[in-house]
Amino acid sequence: MKPSGPTIRTIPDGDDRERLVCGDCGFVMYENPKVIVGAVCTWQDRYLLVRRAIEPRLGYWTMPVGYMELGETTEQGAAREVWEEAQARVEVDGLLTITSIPQISQVHLIYRARMLDDRFAAGPESLEVALLSWDDIPWDSLAYPNVRASLEYEREVKGVAAFPPLTRS
Amino acid sequence: MKPSGPTIRTIPDGDDRERLVCGDCGFVMYENPKVIVGAVCTWQDRYLLVRRAIEPRLGYWTMPVGYMELGETTEQGAAREVWEEAQARVEVDGLLTITSIPQISQVHLIYRARMLDDRFAAGPESLEVALLSWDDIPWDSLAYPNVRASLEYEREVKGVAAFPPLTRS
Ligand SMILES: [Zn+2]
Ligand SMILES: [Zn+2]
Known part of the structure; x- marks a missing residue:
């Protein structure tokens, strides 16, 4: 059928x-609008980025991010995406960015997260995973504008315990 | 059929x-998880609350809140709900609370908002609308725990320009 x-x-x-x-x-x-969750994850002064193995934006770099699923909190969803795409364990912290994309009815919630150790590996949706210093981030090969905005805002609030989320649309 | x-x-x-x-x-x-948007709206030192004309929690009080729709930002959704339920015009400010309810796969985004004037009226989903001083809020007749939490946090950050959202689940 x-x-x-x-x-x-x-x-x-x-x-x-x-x-x-x-x-x-x-x-x-x-x-209904869809919720996308993810996290800018750091280990000491390095950033965890994944290179996408699937469309759209195949081959481009992003923080781990994906559709929120049923039965989880936004923080649990962000940590799950980090595990699925980068096989890393994290503690999710504050909300970094909240981005509405009304053209495609999406809301992106990107959190700040600390890696619990320096282990990581490519999940099935990632070509590769890397833990990169700020200067080594492939700025010209990022998948979405929100990746750069979230990375830059993470750097801006580094060491700040409580901060307002950056609102984007 | x-x-x-x-x-x-x-x-x-x-x-x-x-x-x-x-x-x-x-x-x-x-x-997919559903997004609920709403706003704690104030005019000077008073709070805009609506009494629900529909189930669930018919007859109980809440800030204007409802399902986010396609093609809008979270802030636009919050302002739309305020208009639909309380016929008031507002300027939406910072994100007050972000509440995950994984049992029913909902994410509630409640904003702080300033009324542009003191006009309001009951929309079709409201039995009545009131602009209440803090002491006149019907604390024992609020529709959800998130109403009290969002009102109390609004009071806590009153006059504060930038604040982290209260995370609840
Ligand atoms: Zn059918
Ligand atoms: Zn059918």
Whole structure:
């Protein structure tokens, strides 16, 4: 059975905006913004970056980051992404950046995190993982503007216990 | 046509966790955490609270809060909820509280906001709206623990330009 699923864009009875409806069974899908969680992780004065093994932005560098899943807190999600993509264990600290991308209905929550030791390895979604000094960060090969913004803000609040998140959109 | 929709909980081929699948057409629904946005709004030293006209917690008081929608930033969502529920215009300021509720896969982002004037009125989802002094807040009739926590933190950071969000879960 090939699923068609909710692909027809229409305003259902009693609703006030367009939704995706399935032409086979009539199911109405209510889409919601997605939450992306991640962390700028450091070990002493070095930064943990992963090179993406998947599209989009395959081959480019980022902090570990991905979709928040059901049944976890935002901090647990950030730590899980660090483990999945960089096989590193971290303690998640304050919220560094909160970025809304309304064009694609995403909210990115990037935390500050301290690595518990200096072990790391590439997970299945990473081509490689590196622990890099500030000057060795591949600034011209970062996957998204939010990577640079989060790294720079982490540096700005280094040693500061409590700080407001940088708001971006 | 009565939609059945994705109601069968199973692990689809090639997946690694349970999803909801439609028995009629085979559509697989990927559920995601939901974002709730809202704001503690003040006019001079008074707080804008709404009494809920809908379940859950019908009849209880809260700051304006609701589901973030597609195509908006978190701040725009918070201001929209204030308008819909309390018919007040606000300037959204810093992030007051970020609360994860993993049991129901929700993330609540509550902002600080200043009312642009002292006009307000009940929207369709509110029984009434009130602009209350701190001592007049109905502390025993608040809808959720997050209402008290966000109000108290707003008071704690009153006059502080930049502050870390209170993290709750
Ligand atoms: Zn269908
Ligand atoms: Zn179906």
